[in-house]
Amino acid sequence: MAANCTIAVDAMGGDRGAGVVFQAITDVLETDPALRIIVFQKETVSGPSISPVVSDSSFKSMIASGRLEIRHSSSVVDKSDKPTYAYKHRADSSMADALRCVAEREAQACVTPGNTGALLVFAKALVGTHTSIERPAFIKRLQLGSNISYVLDLGANVDCRGERLFQFAVMGSALVSALHDIERPQIALLNIGSEDIKGNEQVRLAARLIEEAKWLNYRGFVEGGALFNSDANVIVCDGFVGNAALKAGEEVARQILKQFDVMLSGHWWSFFVRRLSRPLFARIRRGIDPDHNNGASLVGLLGTVVKSHGNADRRGFAAALRQAASEARSEVALRVCRELDSIAFNA
Amino acid sequence: MAANCTIAVDAMGGDRGAGVVFQAITDVLETDPALRIIVFQKETVSGPSISPVVSDSSFKSMIASGRLEIRHSSSVVDKSDKPTYAYKHRADSSMADALRCVAEREAQACVTPGNTGALLVFAKALVGTHTSIERPAFIKRLQLGSNISYVLDLGANVDCRGERLFQFAVMGSALVSALHDIERPQIALLNIGSEDIKGNEQVRLAARLIEEAKWLNYRGFVEGGALFNSDANVIVCDGFVGNAALKAGEEVARQILKQFDVMLSGHWWSFFVRRLSRPLFARIRRGIDPDHNNGASLVGLLGTVVKSHGNADRRGFAAALRQAASEARSEVALRVCRELDSIAFNA
Numbered sequence: 040m041a042a043n044c045t046i047a048v049d050a051m052g053g054d055r056g057a058g059v060v061f062q063a064i065t066d067v068l069e070t071d072p073a074l075r076i077i078v079f080q081k082e083t084v085s086g087p088s089i090s091p092v093v094s095d096s097s098f099k100s101m102i103a104s105g106r107l108e109i110r111h112s113s114s115v116v117d118k119s120d121k122p123t124y125a126y127k128h129r130a131d132s133s134m135a136d137a138l139r140c141v142a143e144r145e146a147q148a149c150v151t152p153g154n155t156g157a158l159l160v161f162a163k164a165l166v167g168t169h170t171s172i173e174r175p176a177f178i179k180r181l182q183l184g185s186n187i188s189y190v191l192d193l194g195a196n197v198d199c200r201g202e203r204l205f206q207f208a209v210m211g212s213a214l215v216s217a218l219h220d221i222e223r224p225q226i227a228l229l230n231i232g233s234e235d236i237k238g239n240e241q242v243r244l245a246a247r248l249i250e251e252a253k254w255l256n257y258r259g260f261v262e263g264g265a266l267f268n269s270d271a272n273v274i275v276c277d278g279f280v281g282n283a284a285l286k287a288g289e290e291v292a293r294q295i296l297k298q299f300d301v302m303l304s305g306h307w308w309s310f311f312v313r314r315l316s317r318p319l320f321a322r323i324r325r326g327i328d329p330d331h332n333n334g335a336s337l338v339g340l341l342g343t344v345v346k347s348h349g350n351a352d353r354r355g356f357a358a359a360l361r362q363a364a365s366e367a368r369s370e371v372a373l374r375v376c377r378e379l380d381s382i383a384f385n386a
Numbered sequence: 387m388a389a390n391c392t393i394a395v396d397a398m399g400g401d402r403g404a405g406v407v408f409q410a411i412t413d414v415l416e417t418d419p420a421l422r423i424i425v426f427q428k429e430t431v432s433g434p435s436i437s438p439v440v441s442d443s444s445f446k447s448m449i450a451s452g453r454l455e456i457r458h459s460s461s462v463v464d465k466s467d468k469p470t471y472a473y474k475h476r477a478d479s480s481m482a483d484a485l486r487c488v489a490e491r492e493a494q495a496c497v498t499p500g501n502t503g504a505l506l507v508f509a510k511a512l513v514g515t516h517t518s519i520e521r522p523a524f525i526k527r528l529q530l531g532s533n534i535s536y537v538l539d540l541g542a543n544v545d546c547r548g549e550r551l552f553q554f555a556v557m558g559s560a561l562v563s564a565l566h567d568i569e570r571p572q573i574a575l576l577n578i579g580s581e582d583i584k585g586n587e588q589v590r591l592a593a594r595l596i597e598e599a600k601w602l603n604y605r606g607f608v609e610g611g612a613l614f615n616s617d618a619n620v621i622v623c624d625g626f627v628g629n630a631a632l633k634a635g636e637e638v639a640r641q642i643l644k645q646f647d648v649m650l651s652g653h654w655w656s657f658f659v660r661r662l663s664r665p666l667f668a669r670i671r672r673g674i675d676p677d678h679n680n681g682a683s684l685v686g687l688l689g690t691v692v693k694s695h696g697n698a699d700r701r702g703f704a705a706a707l708r709q710a711a712s713e714a715r716s717e718v719a720l721r722v723c724r725e726l727d728s729i730a731f732n733a
Contacts, residue, residue, distance in 0.1 A: 118581075119581065155579075156584075183637075183638060183641045184641055184645070194578045194579075197578065197585065197586040229630055231541045231625070231629040232502075232541075234466065236468055238544065239544040239545050239626060240545075262629075262630070263629065263631060263632065263633030263634040263637070264636060264637030264640075265637075266634050266637070267637045267638050267641060268641055276630070278578070279585070279586060279624075279627060280630045282578040282609075283578065283609070283610035283623070283628075283631040284610060284627075284630040284633075284634035285634070286609045286610030286611045286631075287610040287611060287614060287632070287635040288634040288635055288638040289610075289638075290530075290610070290611030290612075290613070290615050291614050291636075291638040292638050292642060293611075294530045294614060294615055295530075295638075295639060295642050295643075295670060296642075298531070298666055298670070299663070299666065302662065302666045308655070308658065312659050315653065316646070316649060319645055323642060323645070327638065
């Protein structure tokens with residue numbers, strides 16, 4: 040049985056409102072009996088007001104059993120708030136309160152669909168980063184074929200220097216080790232060509248740093264396609280580049296599946312094709328579609344924090360919650376920090 | 387009827403050898419009677435040696451009619467040559483000779499499958515750039531849905547400052563105006579979010595510069611997915627970012643089509659599905675697959691230069707040749723330069 044685990048959830052800040060968050064929470068609590076969830080929200084949500092989204096009885100029994108707790112925060116971080124503004128004026132927000140739960144060890148993980156810039160500032164200030172890390176990075180698992188790759192950074196850091204990219208390599212390697220049974224994960228660096236002379240100065244510096252760190256398993260440069268087809272376990276890139284490449288790939292998948300669907304409509308035998316192609320398309324969606332494969336983890340923090348896509352639906356937010364529980368139980372944050380501690384020793 | 391046009395082709399430097407280039411040339415010459423091609427290669431290719439790839443009679447009649455001319459160069463730029471090395475030691479290469487044809491107005495366009503770094507150095511030195519342009523940029527047409535977008539830069543420039551991104555916007559706008567009947571093409575800037583506060587300093591500076599240039603039709607930031615689904619005609623980005631995002635999207639398309647094909651194999655009725663899906667998949671391939679949608683143009687030069695993918699096959703190289711002919715006939719390079727001239731006037 041899975042270990043007991045508490046997740047603090049920020050119910051505000053998502054594009055679809057708190058209702059979707061509560062739906063996802065009940066789904067996840069039903070299938071994971073060792074999980075407990077503390078939800079932070081601004082408005083009072085009593086039984087009736089969420090009745091269209093959550094069946095009252097299961098919801099009430101979860102609250103009665105203590106597995107679901109609703110707490111009220113005084114404010115909400117708005118989507119358009121600048122990080123500095125949010126930090127100054129939204130310290131009592133549902134986002135900050137949920138993160139505080141992790142900082143104070145009341146919860147082992149936090150999940151929020153809210154403002155990314157504010158999250159980075161609050162997470163760093165409240166949960167804290169490892170001493171050797173300037174800023175945490177967003178990491179995500181991607182799978183289109185048979186291989187799984189973890190890609191970082193996906194938008195927390197832009198204009199990354201070589202040293203920062205090197206930190207990503209260390210954190211990504213530690214995270215994959217912690218989540219999967221791989222002792223020395225293969226690390227690749229995203230570049231615009233696989234030859235040594237390609238790319239910019241920062242990527243070449245990062246390559247040198249990773250190569251010199253002999254305890255890392257470095258396999259060289261890869262191109263953008265490797266995000267979705269590579270035997271490397273970790274793909275390291277600047278957050279701007281990673282974000283753009285990820286979203287480009289996601290859009291192509293979404294477009295092709297949509298156009299395929301349009302093509303089939305109106306054919307009597309399309310029923311059979313849809314039936315046959317369901318497992319394949321479900322696998323593609325799970326591996327790459329942000330509506331299904333939802334949740335980017337912040338790595339480099341002293342606790343587990345997962346950012347859900349702001350537009351996530353019930354299934355999407357549930358995926359982010361499960362990811363947070365899995366990472367908290369594997370003590371990923373702790374293990375990444377230990378790996379970072381060892382750098383000074385190894386270097 | 388299309389206007390007369392001469393293309394200088396570098397037959398060397400492709401991964402599949404000169405044979406593929408000659409196959410593609412005969413294909414294109416057969417369908418485009420106003421086209422003339424001068425091919426540069428190192429080894430002597432007489433009739434028999436290329437007989438497995440080109441039928442002797444049509445090849446000979448093209449040479450006899452003067453529409454195909456084979457010239458011999460003394461050296462070849464190797465794939466692994468550094469640009470500075472190539473510039474110093476490969477000035478008599480097939481690549482340099484083909485570019486010289488454009489510089490000396492013997493040809494209206496040049497196509498090469500060779501070393502990208504060397505191409506950038508030779509193109510700048512031999513063909514020349516507009517005085518206001520530091521380095522040319524790679525631009526490519528992408529289409530997955532109903533919209534066509536042109537994306538630049540795709541790898542000629544990394545670490546682009548805001549001013550450089552602004553130049554891309556001007557060049558992209560001019561190129562789309564020249565190729566399509568659009569007076570003020572919509573321009574978007576690639577960023578990691580659509581809000582004004584997102585991204586790095588250079589992107590925000592570029593946004594300000596493009597916005598201030600009132601003769602440009604700026605519509606704001608877009609995210610990576612917009613490369614394959616946007617109503618913007620021009621998407622501007624740093625070459626590193628554009629290269630990674632393009633290749634990520636291409637790989638997703640390739641993987642999905644491949645997996646779909648595997649899924650169908652072994653089903654008796656797959657014949658019908660394949661037949662039905664052929665137009666859709668052909669459209670996807672034409673719009674995004676580098677084997678079909680081959681050829682990135684260098685924009686900002688004083689002549690038309692198209693880079694073919696090194697691994698292009700017969701159909702792919704033919705696509706690059708047709709793209710070069712189309713751009714030469716539309717006098718794209720000249721019109722882009724005129725637009726760049728007007729900046730000083732407009733500013």
